[in-house]
Amino acid sequence: MHKFEKIWMSVGTGSLIIFLVILGVSAVHAGHTPAASGIETINPEYVREDTRFAEPGLHESEDEEFDYNLYFVASAFSYEPSEVEIPQGSRVKVQVATTDVVHGFQVVNTNINMMVEPGLVSTYNTNFDTVGEYLIVCNEYCGVGHTDMTSTIKVVDGGAEDNE
Amino acid sequence: MSKNIHPDHLFSLNNRVDAKDGKLVLANMIWVIFALFIGGSAGMLQTFIRAGMFELPFGIGYYQLLTLHGVILALVLTFFFIMGFQIASLSRSAGAFNDKERLLGWIGFWMMSAGTLVAAAMIATNEASVLYTFYAPLQAHAFYYIALAVIIIGTWFSVAGQLMRYFRWRKEYKGHKTPLLSFMASVNNVMWLVCTIGVSMSVIFQYIPWSLGIVETINVSLSRTLFWMFGHALVYFWLLPAYMSWYVVVPKVLGTKGFSDNLARMSFVLFLFFSIPVGIHHQLTEPGIDAFWKGLQVVLTFAVIVPSLMTAFSLFAVFETHGRKLGATGILDWFKKLPWKDARFVLPFLGMLFFIPGGIGGIINASGQMNQLVHNTIWVVGHFHITVGAPVILTYFGVMMFLLPHITGRKITKQLNNMGLYLGYTWTFGMGLMSAAMHFAGLRGAPRRSTFSEYGGADIAQEWITYQILQAVGGTFLFVAIVIAVILFIQLMTGPKTTEAEEFPVASMMDQSVPTTKWVENWRVLIIITVFLLLIAYTMPITQMFTENIPGAKGFKLW
Numbered sequence: 001m002h003k004f005e006k007i008w009m010s011v012g013t014g015s016l017i018i019f020l021v022i023l024g025v026s027a028v029h030a031g032h033t034p035a036a037s038g039i040e041t042i043n044p045e046y047v048r049e050d051t052r053f054a055e056p057g058l059h060e061s062e063d064e065e066f067d068y069n070l071y072f073v074a075s076a077f078s079y080e081p082s083e084v085e086i087p088q089g090s091r092v093k094v095q096v097a098t099t100d101v102v103h104g105f106q107v108v109n110t111n112i113n114m115m116v117e118p119g120l121v122s123t124y125n126t127n128f129d130t131v132g133e134y135l136i137v138c139n140e141y142c143g144v145g146h147t148d149m150t151s152t153i154k155v156v157d158g159g160a161e162d163n164e
Numbered sequence: 165m166s167k168n169i170h171p172d173h174l175f176s177l178n179n180r181v182d183a184k185d186g187k188l189v190l191a192n193m194i195w196v197i198f199a200l201f202i203g204g205s206a207g208m209l210q211t212f213i214r215a216g217m218f219e220l221p222f223g224i225g226y227y228q229l230l231t232l233h234g235v236i237l238a239l240v241l242t243f244f245f246i247m248g249f250q251i252a253s254l255s256r257s258a259g260a261f262n263d264k265e266r267l268l269g270w271i272g273f274w275m276m277s278a279g280t281l282v283a284a285a286m287i288a289t290n291e292a293s294v295l296y297t298f299y300a301p302l303q304a305h306a307f308y309y310i311a312l313a314v315i316i317i318g319t320w321f322s323v324a325g326q327l328m329r330y331f332r333w334r335k336e337y338k339g340h341k342t343p344l345l346s347f348m349a350s351v352n353n354v355m356w357l358v359c360t361i362g363v364s365m366s367v368i369f370q371y372i373p374w375s376l377g378i379v380e381t382i383n384v385s386l387s388r389t390l391f392w393m394f395g396h397a398l399v400y401f402w403l404l405p406a407y408m409s410w411y412v413v414v415p416k417v418l419g420t421k422g423f424s425d426n427l428a429r430m431s432f433v434l435f436l437f438f439s440i441p442v443g444i445h446h447q448l449t450e451p452g453i454d455a456f457w458k459g460l461q462v463v464l465t466f467a468v469i470v471p472s473l474m475t476a477f478s479l480f481a482v483f484e485t486h487g488r489k490l491g492a493t494g495i496l497d498w499f500k501k502l503p504w505k506d507a508r509f510v511l512p513f514l515g516m517l518f519f520i521p522g523g524i525g526g527i528i529n530a531s532g533q534m535n536q537l538v539h540n541t542i543w544v545v546g547h548f549h550i551t552v553g554a555p556v557i558l559t560y561f562g563v564m565m566f567l568l569p570h571i572t573g574r575k576i577t578k579q580l581n582n583m584g585l586y587l588g589y590t591w592t593f594g595m596g597l598m599s600a601a602m603h604f605a606g607l608r609g610a611p612r613r614s615t616f617s618e619y620g621g622a623d624i625a626q627e628w629i630t631y632q633i634l635q636a637v638g639g640t641f642l643f644v645a646i647v648i649a650v651i652l653f654i655q656l657m658t659g660p661k662t663t664e665a666e667e668f669p670v671a672s673m674m675d676q677s678v679p680t681t682k683w684v685e686n687w688r689v690l691i692i693i694t695v696f697l698l699l700i701a702y703t704m705p706i707t708q709m710f711t712e713n714i715p716g717a718k719g720f721k722l723w
Contacts, residue, residue, distance in 0.1 A: 002481075004477075004481070005427075005477055005478075005481075008473065008477045009470075009473060009474065009477070012469075012470070012473040013470060013473070016466050016469055016470070016527075019466065019527065019531065020462075020463060020466055023462065023531055023532055023533065024459075026533055027455075027459060027532065027533070032532070032533045032536075033455040033458075033459075033532075034448045034449060034455055034458045034459075034532050034535075034536070035448075035449040035536055036449055036450055036451040037451070037453060037454055037455035037458060038451070038453075038454055038455065039451070039452055039453075039454070039708060039712045039714065040451070041712065041713060041714050041715060042715070043715045044715060044717055044718075045715075045718075076720070076722050077722075100301070100720050100722075101299075101301050101302050101717075101720050101722060102299050102300075102301070102302075102384065104540050104611065106540065106541075106609065106611065108608075108609035108622075108624055109609060109624070111536055111537065113449055113536055113537065113539050113540070113541075114449040114450065114451075115447075115449050115450035115451065115540075116451075117384050117385060117388075117450060117451055117452065118301060118384055118715070118717035119383075119384060119385070119452075119714040119715040119716065119717060120385065120451035120452050120714060121451065122450070122451045123451075135609075135619060135622045135624055135625070137609075137611050137614075137619060138611070139539075139540035139541065139611035139612065139613075139614070140299070140540055140613070141227060141230075141295055141299070141302075141613040141614075142302070142722065143227075143302065143720070143722025143723050144225060144227065144722060144723045145722075146227075146613070146614060146615070147611075147614045147615055147616075147617030147619070148617070150619055150620055150622075
């Protein structure tokens with residue numbers, strides 16, 4: 001191998017290894033694993049009969065790790081709820097299920113971005129730290145009304161206790 | 165021809181594509197030109213619709229057009245080009261096909277043509293607005309899936325003919341290393357045969373029975389995973405013919421030798437190994453797959469970058485060595501010595517430049533955490549337009565510049581060469597603008613695969629629309645480039661005949677006489693490693709999709 005080739009390949013491969021180490025540390029140490037991973041099943045025809053998704057929206061969590069569970073039902077071409085308020089600073093387990101085809105669930109200006117597929121529940125754990133209005137869009141083609149499919153998350157000032 | 169002739173002599177004797185093979189190549193290339201025009205026009209209209217500047221007449225849907233754009237460009241154009249170029253490369257470097265091999269090529273061609281026409285009819289009648297990725301449980305007409313299956317099986321026939329030509333050469337010149345171009349085409353063909361197994365299983369055993377109503381539901385996760393097992397290898401199937409041109413054709417256009425035969429073979433072998441067990445990086449944000457398997461495929465995806473770095477090195481090594489031979493001094497003077505007036509060089513070179521941001525974007529997309537931010541945003545669309553939509557297609561254009569007149573017995577005139585340069589620069593400007601706007605809009609959250617929408621008057625959507633207008637400007641330049649390309653290609657085939665046909669440039673390598681690395685042409689070993697990696701990456705995730713009782717999904721037609 002040519003000397004320059006050796007240098008080039010070592011620098012190149014070396015930087016790839018550094019990238020991978022960063023990804024690995026971030027995943028294992030900081031918990032930044034890919035969204036929606038794992039298998040939690042749900043029958044797409046009975047999503048609303050399922051206890052988890054009977055009343056979509058924000059619910060106090062029984063789990064110590066979270067303040068709230070936030071359930072969304074996606075169906076062509078809307079999300080339920082169509083708007084939700086979340087107290088600033090909440091630790092939330094977001095779960096989404098679809099009643100029909102594949103949808104996307106992207107909360108613009110946040111890291112929440114995942115696919116929703118029939119038969120499976122998609123989960124993303126996050127904190128809502130910044131007050132504001134966040135647009136949710138469907139970013140996976142689902143049919144003619146695809147771009148009408150939106151919802152809004154309003155992160156509001158103060159903890160839940162401070163409100164009535 | 166005597167069997168005692170050393171292949172290197174044969175290599176220099178055999179300096180053109182056989183006339184009968186040429187007809188087959190040309191038939192494939194005519195589809196390319198046709199597909200470019202149809203698919204490109206659809207693309208331009210899409211940018212106008214998304215910018216809110218145009219509405220489709222006659223009840224044609226945006227997603228119908230998008231499906232057409234994807235199928236015609238990502239599948240039809242590329243498949244016909246790749247089959248045509250590889251047949252030409254084999255005929256040029258290993259020698260003419262025999263009747264049986266060529267017949268397989270023709271059967272493939274007619275199957276692909278028939279499949280394309282039926283798929284196009286299904287899209288035109290709005291029976292198949294499910295995009296080329298056909299995500300279940302959106303359910304198209306069964307004919308759409310059958311047509312796509314026929315296209316894929318058609319490529320298998322063509323590939324079988326090509327592989328037979330390669331192996332016949334190996335048998336005839338036992339012990340000699342095979343011509344580099346023929347080896348490269350064969351790697352791409354073997355990779356193709358392995359990766360299409362997944363998608364054909366999915367189409368034949370899932371989509372077709374389900375769309376015919378024989379079974380009621382479909383396992384969505386499984387269908388997507390089998391699709392992407394093919395879907396990412398597909399991008400390397402597009403790319404490797406471009407690499408064939410970069411490694412072998414471009415140095416000869418400069419009038420010099422290629423960098424290294426062994427390095428080129430090694431990089432192709434690495435592509436064979438690492439193109440397939442990486443598809444899950446398209447599925448990083450979806451349920452149904454454990455984080456571990458997503459992570460493993462991210463690591464394997466990074467391995468594919470290594471042969472790309474090898475390729476970049478050897479190309480620029482050739483450019484610099486060549487420039488210095490012509491008297492260049494200093495650090496970058498050699499750059500000026502490159503043949504900037506030769507479209508056969510400028511077209512692929514512009515493509516190589518696009519591949520720098522394209523490759524960086526690819527690393528970003530494959531990095532799990534960053535993927536989270538860009539997944540399904542229009543950033544991704546920007547990414548594949550500066551990979552397949554620029555390096556790959558510009559190189560294809562560069563190949564067609566010499567291949568069409570080579571086969572039809574003509575020369576590239578000065579005027580046609582200049583048209584080629586205009587094509588390159590117009591395409592570069594249009595694609596640069598459009599894809600930059602796509603990347604920036606994507607970072608601001610704009611979704612892909614979406615028609616014009618104000619999203620209920622959200623402020624952020626206004627910002628997206630500004631970028632969409634820029635995309636439409638880029639799209640307009642691209643359409644102009646396509647018109648130039650179509651006129652250029654037709655003239656290259658129909659201009660006045662010349663006594664001597666345009667050359668099909670094939671460089672010899674600086675290490676031409678050195679034997680190949682030992683196992684590089686041991687196909688048994690290569691295939692075993694390829695399948696082994698595939699099994700490691702996919703056995704568990706796919707098994708889980710069967711054992712975890714994921715409820716099936718009924719079909720929907722929501723367009």
